[in-house]
Amino acid sequence: MNSSKLTAVDLFSGAGGLSLGFLQTGQIQIAVAVENNKAAQQTYLVNHPGVRMYGDIxxxxxxxILKECRKTxxxxxxxxxxxxxxxxxxxxNRQKVALISANNQLVKEFVKAIERLEPDGFVMENVKELKSNKHKFFLSSLDEEEIADLHLLPTDEKVSLGEVKLLKDELLSFLNEPFGVSISNYAILDKTLFSKLSHLNRxxxxxxxxxxxxxxxxxxxxNNWEGQHRFYWSQKYREMWIRLGELLKDKESSVEDIFSCLNDVITIQQIIMRAGEIEINTLKAGRFYSEDNEILVNLQTYIVLDYLKAKFKKLGYKLNEDHLILNAANFGAPQQRERLFLIGVREELVGDREIKLPEPIIEETEHFFTVKDAIQDLEDVQPLILTEEDRPLSKAYIENGNPLLQYLQAGTAKVRNHIMTDTGETALKRFQALQQGQNFHNLDDSYKHTYSNPKRTQNTVYLRLNYNAPSGTVLNxxxxxxxxxxxxxxxxxxxxARLQTFSDNFVFMGAKDAQYQQVGNAVPPLLGRAVAEQLLSYLGRTxxxxLRNLITPLETVDL
Structure with missing residues (x-):
């Protein structure tokens, strides 16, 4: 470790794209990373040796962590x-049983880390939709005092717990006046059983x-069907449950009878589970009520971004207030990828200076790097199919390529992770029918027979990339x-990985799908580098x- 460099901690590090961008500045050393995914941990440590890795944040x-950082x-x-x-x-989203996403709570873990580690500056990256009002926390009795202290005003949100056809009035009465036992005790005991039944219902x-x-x-x-509940909230529901078991046991039962009974059971169970969440998490809620067949409740909510801004300011940080979204294509990525960034710097370090995100380096869309700029040199390198066979493959090394390619090739004539999904006969026919820029919806209907509802297929499915434009957002x-x-x-x-601006000397580990997922989840290193340079400017470093000199062709550099 180099004591002349600034010491950093990477939270929710994934494979390490943001870390790579920060390291490329030459001014930062990373002491600790926190990542819960085992394959991503493996990738991170292979590419960032010497970093202390922790799991569940x-x-x-x-x-x-502070002790590890002091060692630097x-x-x-x-x-x-x-x-x-x-x-x-x-x-x-009715497919998700849980009312409260555990992922939403992880945002507060990031805040907790800032509170405990007290860094000079921080960067929080997230989906651009975080800027919208749909990203909310439910108010609980546990955070009521904090929200009041931050001067945030919760609002009522009408929340649907689900639709129910039978026993609606009886269910409402039970939810509003439970029988002296926690509501969650009336749910199906075994989560695996519920998951199997719920999947069948769809x-x-x-x-x-x-x-x-x-x-x-x-x-x-x-064999013990009636014992799959600790308590039954209704005798009629109990009879419904017993009937479902009998229908599932009898192989002569009609499909209509099974699915009718199953749907009634699952919708009631989903409502009970969601009501149980409200109770367990002590959410500020009104009485349960119905409109038509829908069971509703008013919950108090507050907006995630409002909370983050208020909380970070309370902790003594100045933030970028209005401009929150960056597009990776503006910073050298051959990809249109918009993400939200919050940069926070301790007030005493910046004084009256305004905190801003970096200005675009490549402003005009016609100057964006393209898919061709990034991957054409791999066109004739046949990818492997099995990750077990991964090895360095020879590639065409282009001495005077475009600035992005020069960076991506990383001075090596070999490439790893050039592995692809094997293509079946049906998929291959679809591939052959599509031109650059086209997707599943451009296929003739005769190619869509394996999809139950082709019209609901996203535009990114079976997308043939266009060599002459940046790609869309790289996911899995x-x-x-x-x-x-x-x-x-x-x-x-x-x-x-190249579309994400990982250079060829960065190696991904794990199973094939895990590698694709790590690439899709990552922050493009060049985008991370741009944000890192901006943060460094507030901390007195250069x-x-x-990045501007790296990705701008020499003949267009402004003197």
Whole structure:
């Protein structure tokens, strides 16, 4: 460790894209990273040796982290950065049983880390939708005092717990006047059993296949069906549950009877589980009520971004107030990817200076780097199929390529992680039918027969990339089946990594899907580098080489 460099901690580090961007400034050393995913941990440590890795942030000992940072000679934590997951609250998502996403609570873990580590500056990265009002916390009795102290005003939110066809009035009466026992005690005891039944409930069209699978999977539960509840909230519900067990046992039962009874049970269970969450988390709630067949409750909420701004200011940090969104394409990525960034710096270090995000380096869209700029040199390098066979493959090394390619090639004539998803016959026919820039919706209907509802398919599915434009946001492109611009094959992990601006000397570890997921989850290192340079400017430091000089062709540099 170098005591002349600033010491940093990376939270929710993933594979280490943000870390890589900060390290590329030459002014920062990373002492500690926190990441719960095992494959991402492995990737991080292979590429960032010497960093102390911790797992679940909820179990972190911050005194221990401070000790690790002091070993660098800095005596403190200078910088904390990271991107805590935050999915937001949405009434529209009925597939999720949980009312409260555990991911939303991880945002508060980031705040807790800033409070405990007291860095000079921090960067929090997140989805651009965090700026919208749909990202809310539910107010609980535990945080009521803090919210009042931050002068935030909670608002009422009408929240749907689900629709119910039978026993609505009886269920409402129970929810408002529970029988002296916690509501969650009336849920199905075994979560695996509930998960299997809930999954079956969504598969009526494929009943012939899924009924057989489910019956086999829940056979052990059928032997003690009535005992799968600790308590029954209603005798009529108990009879409904017993009838479901009998229908599932009897292989002669009609599909209509099974799914009718199953749907009634699952919708009631979902409502009870969500009501149990409200109770367990001591949320500030009104009485349960109904509109038509929907069970509703008014919960008090407050906006996540309002909370973050108020809390960080309370902790003594100045923030970028209005401009919150950056596009990776403005900073050298061959990808249109918008993300939200909060930069915080201790007030005593910046005085009256305004905190701002970095200004775009490449402003005009026609000057954005393209997919061709990033991956064309790999066009004729045949990807591997199995991760077990991963090895350095020879590539065409282009001496005088565009600035992005020069950076991505990292001075090496070899490339790892050039691995792709194998292509089946059906997928290959779709590949062959699509031109650059086209996707699943451009296919003839005869190619869509394997999809139960083709119209609901996203525009990113079966997308053939356009060589002459930046890509869209890179997610897990294996799941989306992205297609190479000119080859009838899937985009490889390495090609996806290049679109994310990981250079070829950065190696991904883990199973194939884990590698694709790590690439998709990452902050593009060049975008991270731009933000790191901006933060350094407030801390009195300058990067060894500016990103602008790295990605701007020499003939267009302003003198």
């Amino acid at each position: 909820r179990e972190v000992d911050y005194e221990e 000679g800095a005596g403190k934590v200078n910088i904390v950065f990271g991107g805590p997951p935050c999915q937001g609250f949405s009434n529209a 598969k009526k069209k494929e009943a012939a296949v899924y009924l057989k699978k489910t019956r086999s999977a829940i056979k052990v539960f059928l 492109i294996r799941k989306s089946m992205w297609i190479h611009p000119v080859k009838n094959r899937a985009v490889s992990i390495r090609e996806a 990067a060894d080489q500016s």
